[in-house]
Amino acid sequence: MKKLKQTIDSIKHPDREVYEKALARLADQARPAGCLGELEALSARLAGIAGTLDVQLKNKIIVTCAGDHGVVEEGVSLFPSDVTTQMVFNFVNGGASVNVLARHAGARVFVADLGVNYDFKPDLPVFHKKIRKGTSNLAKGPAMTREEAVQSIEAGIEIVEELLRKERVDMLGTGDMGIGNTTPSSAIIASFSGIAVEKLTGRGTGLGDKALQSKIKTIKKALELNNPDKNDPIDVLAKIGGFEIGGLAGLVLGAAANSIPVVCDGLISTAGALIACELAPAAKDYLFASHRSVEAGHKFMHDHLGLEPILDLKMRLGEGTGAAVSMEILDVATRILAEIKTWSEVNIKDVQNKS
Numbered sequence: 001m002k003k004l005k006q007t008i009d010s011i012k013h014p015d016r017e018v019y020e021k022a023l024a025r026l027a028d029q030a031r032p033a034g035c036l037g038e039l040e041a042l043s044a045r046l047a048g049i050a051g052t053l054d055v056q057l058k059n060k061i062i063v064t065c066a067g068d069h070g071v072v073e074e075g076v077s078l079f080p081s082d083v084t085t086q087m088v089f090n091f092v093n094g095g096a097s098v099n100v101l102a103r104h105a106g107a108r109v110f111v112a113d114l115g116v117n118y119d120f121k122p123d124l125p126v127f128h129k130k131i132r133k134g135t136s137n138l139a140k141g142p143a144m145t146r147e148e149a150v151q152s153i154e155a156g157i158e159i160v161e162e163l164l165r166k167e168r169v170d171m172l173g174t175g176d177m178g179i180g181n182t183t184p185s186s187a188i189i190a191s192f193s194g195i196a197v198e199k200l201t202g203r204g205t206g207l208g209d210k211a212l213q214s215k216i217k218t219i220k221k222a223l224e225l226n227n228p229d230k231n232d233p234i235d236v237l238a239k240i241g242g243f244e245i246g247g248l249a250g251l252v253l254g255a256a257a258n259s260i261p262v263v264c265d266g267l268i269s270t271a272g273a274l275i276a277c278e279l280a281p282a283a284k285d286y287l288f289a290s291h292r293s294v295e296a297g298h299k300f301m302h303d304h305l306g307l308e309p310i311l312d313l314k315m316r317l318g319e320g321t322g323a324a325v326s327m328e329i330l331d332v333a334t335r336i337l338a339e340i341k342t343w344s345e346v347n348i349k350d351v352q353n354k355s
Contacts, residue, residue: 019048043337055334060107062173062320067115067244068134069180085118101324115243129155149238156250175320176268185271202295233278248272256283266293290326
């Protein structure tokens with residue numbers, strides 16, 4: 001708990017002065033004011049975080065947190081839990097969707113085992129942060145203990161610290177892998193928002209109507225049985241969350257504490273971001289919503305966080321795929337601020353306010 005508290009206490013707001021300078025430069029560039037839309041807002045935010053108008057996103061990293069879930073026994077997923085293990089090996093071998101998209105974006109993918117139901121060899125190149133082999137079934141009791149919840153968050157913080165001991169990190173993307181994890185993620189936004197579970201629950205791996213209704217009943221049962229305290233984010237994580245969700249929360253907190261922008265992926269990654277921002281509201285200043293998943297609860301998560309997604313490509317994979325794609329947009333945003341000339345720099349009279 002000490003590491004968690006120290007991390008939260010160390011999160012500061014981005015540089016407001018640089019942010020204002022960025023806005024001023026954008027407004028003075030030789031083009032119609034505001035014509036690059038959201039790219040301008042993104043560039044100014046990145047400038048404030050980096051403390052410079054010339055932001056360089058040279059070292060982009062995506063961390064995919066993996067964990068298994070006891071609630072899978074309720075039939076909430078079409079896939080068996082052992083797919084989580086198989087996908088970890090796929091990530092490590094560079095053959096998964098996120099690996100391909102990350103390579104195109106100039107980012108590297110790292111995998112973290114927070115709670116996979118498998119004994120990986122110590123020399124496997126992943127972050128070995130296993131709390132235990134999968135959460136308990138949240139439909140029958142708490143998913144984990146409070147101590148385990150804190151441990152999972154601190155594991156995510158440790159991953160950021162370990163990365164920074166080796167190299168500079170200019171941008172961190174978050175991703176997930178865990179069969180069944182749309183169920184705890186939907187439960188988390190239901191707990192924080194109070195919105196009806198029916199509105200928040202999606203089909204995950206592609207559930208049919210009957211299985212979807214069963215999933216909704218499972219989430220309702222978990223919320224009623226565990227009664228998570230929405231004013232206590234650790235209680236929410238412990239009772240209805242997942243180990244990889246805690247790890248994702250820790251990544252957000254660790255990055256924010258080190259002034260690193262965080263590109264959040266889909267439903268599960270955003271569930272982790274919700275936990276992080278409920279614990280430390282200042283962390284939201286460093287958070288970018290990469291895309292809008294077709295999973296029903298994702299929009300409500302963005303609404304709760306007050307974030308607009310960069311993209312809406314009807315994706316629903318996870319892994320960090322949305323983060324990888326949006327990193328290319330964020331790269332472009334840094335260049336429009338640093339490289340587009342102002343009216344005075346190109347010796348053109350500013351005509352924007354002339355009739």
